Amino acid sequence: MAPTRLKLSSYAGLAAALFGLASYRFYERRGAQDPPSKTQVVVGTVVQGLSTAHYQPQRIDDAFSKRVFDLALKRLDYRKKFLLQTDVAQLLKYQADIDDETKRGTTEFLDLSTRLLAERTKQVQVLARELLAQPFTFDADENLQTDFEKATFPANAADQREQWRKLLKYETLVRVAEMLNEQDKRHDRARVASLKHAPVPAGPERTLAQMEVEARRRVLAYYEEQFADQPDANEVLANYANVIANTYDPHTTYLAPQQKDDFDFQLTGRMDGIGALLREKEGLIYVEDIVPGSAAYRQGQLKKGDAILRVAQGAAE
Template sequence: MRRYFFRLFCGFIVILSLVSITFGWSVDRSQVLTSLTWHILEEWHYSPRELDDQLSQDAFALYLESLDPDKRFLTKADLEEMQKYERAIDDEIKAGSSRLMELSSWLLSQRIQEVQAMAKEILAEPFAYFVDEDLELDAKKRDYADGPGELRELWRKMLKYQTILTYLDLVAAGEEEVNLKAIDKEKEAQAREKVSRNLQSTLERLLKDSKEEAFYRYINAVTRSFDPHTAYFTPEKKEDFDIEMRGTLEGIGARLQEEGEYIRVVEIIPGGAAWRQGELKQGDLILQVAQGEEEEVVDLYNMRVTEAVRYIRGKKGTEVRLTVKKPDGQIVTIPIIRDIVVLEESYARQALLTPARTGEEEARKFGYIYLPSFYRDFADVKGRSAAADLKKILQQINEEGVDGIILDLRDNGGGSLDDALRIAGFFIPSGPLLQVKGREKTNVFWDPEKGTVYNGPLVVLINTLTASGAEILAAALQDYDRAVIAGNRTFGKGSIQSILELDHFLPLDLGGLKPLGSMKLTIQQFYRVTGEPIQYHGVAPDITLPDPYGYIEAGERTLKHALPEERLASLEYQKWERPADLDGIKAKSSQRVAVNQSFQQIGEYVEKINKERQETRQSLHLAEI
């Protein structure tokens, strides 16, 4: 039945194509994208859903969250107006319409314009800084405003809070002592003016949100009602995803951020094009950009940094000319020839550790490897990959004659499954590593490597943000008794995604709609060789250590519409012949943790942050900030 519907959709695309040719009708891009996205979800998603009212309600709730997550603009009346579409998203998808998106975008635009005018009035006069009142900072504990009056009061308090913080920064930067019992009128006026300028800049950017951005929010509300990792990527967001995966990009080699109405250079990447050219510096403001000497200049004033980088990035060997304002006020034009930018921090790194010993014990040496992700350049077979880099590092560390290796997978969010499996094979002679279950069958993934690269003692560090491919590696090493796993329970992402280029589904005569973007689609779940799920559960450490992220609510179990856990039968496999003495290690670790000052400070820090997170009402009395 699903294949019938997908063939029906392909027929629909062909009919659209013929109609557009015969009658000269224009084909709506968002209509094609919506239909295509739905049919891909229905045909290939690991856990498909019915296109019904329940899906509509789930997608509607997710859409509202993305539309105004901090409840700063929309009112209860706006929600009531949109509520008529709560059970109609399924009908809109079938009809190829987008009335909810159009209505919500219009309402949000209207409210933003109202806030613009409102904020100017509020910030025109000083606040009463010594009045006992407070502001609820946690939007989850606030309801939407009951009307214009309540919305204005919310903004009055938010602007007062921002002004107080800005005022205190200005006073602290001066030479005089901070006096919380009296107001410096000049600095107070400067604070209000700065808050007003920054806010108006932010609101202008929100108003300029493209139709594509609005559609991006809408279609991803539908995809995330299937699971939190299925997503539609605009062409620009797909480019960012590719850069993250391969660790390189073509551009000038500078990190940028928004600062008020301008784009500021916050870092020059060593070895990059801008670094070699030498004129662009940290702290410079980029005002304009042109593609070479003869091309039209584009003003970056009040532009989002995500949009600005589209003009600054470009093919290796091409020229970009940046008009820059230096910290001393000088305006200069800097020509830079773009090149490959290598993001070294995204690659594996190593170090040799020689901890101090007491008494007559011999000094020992340990290899430390930090692996931030399972990166791979899928567009270049000769490009860098996590497995190839790690193999070289292990070979180098072996030559040093180390007493053991620490493999740090903390904050590793996954990446290439192939690299995760190859790396597991570096430590295990042979055997199954993973079970992968699709909609129709379950496959077993075996060790792709012959023999091992390293046979000595191994510790793997994990934390709450260790996810996906990193969990596969940690689980395999734990199941084989090959490593001691230390840290905290991992994220619990037990699903596999595939990237589909949506342009491939279009007939040639609809090529004018390209680029459509891409879809990251959940197609499988993976399980340990024991049959136990990683989904929801994650990987529990053998040795638990105090967690600096203990205050964060993270993990698959905290995400809406996460796939349910399942269990499979265990596979037969041969465990490591020289397992560590876990009981002895646990006892010694507990003793060390109990007396270690750094670990005690982590516990105190987490307790402090958790307490502060509970106290979300902020006083707006100047002396109590």
């Protein structure tokens, strides 16, 4: 039997067309002024496709809705460091309503969860910069819950600040320990080399305070990169569609168009997008065949066996 993701992908085009048509008719019957959004069509297509094509279809009911909700919340903030308990309380209102949303063609839960996370992420970014701007001291006896399954969402902003202070302090301490360990290794190498009458400089000795400053800088750089790498609208949609798909089983996956193309290329080594079948060989892309009637066929410059060295648009080289 073909993997589930392949089966789902094979139904995607037909399901999208059918659901898109059904969605427009549904909105027309409701007298809605606007056609369904891309998000509504994709979510509806995924649900409809899984309901008809999955080898073990599920009832789209409140129990299904709760499973989607639990998985969505876990993936939204698995470390429980961004959302507050008040945010979770807002989202809980949709726990048993996601199935109804798919039938109504609405995405209120997705929209609210996306907005809340974006707002909290901006706030936490400011908070992290503020906390890492001041040195930490490591002489206090404190506890930090590192098992995110056992952790709880912060009760309020003050609780969130304290949780982040402990987390950033811990991550700074880990990096200080790494630098101390590396400095000890350099000393050991220098000592062994001196016994062999081949002295190796141990490098400049750094104090604990200097290491703490460097450790905070590294932690900040790491989080700045994480904060900058926020999903765009298409990624948010794909993530949510995958939550729904994974509710059926962990091996059922939604692939956005570009991801589907990448997956097909990794699986077969072939790409079909410009009217030519391409294959990668020894680091180069070769034209394996030209699709009759395609743009590449009509244009006439690409030939079977050609190697593609670079791609340009218009007059660009």
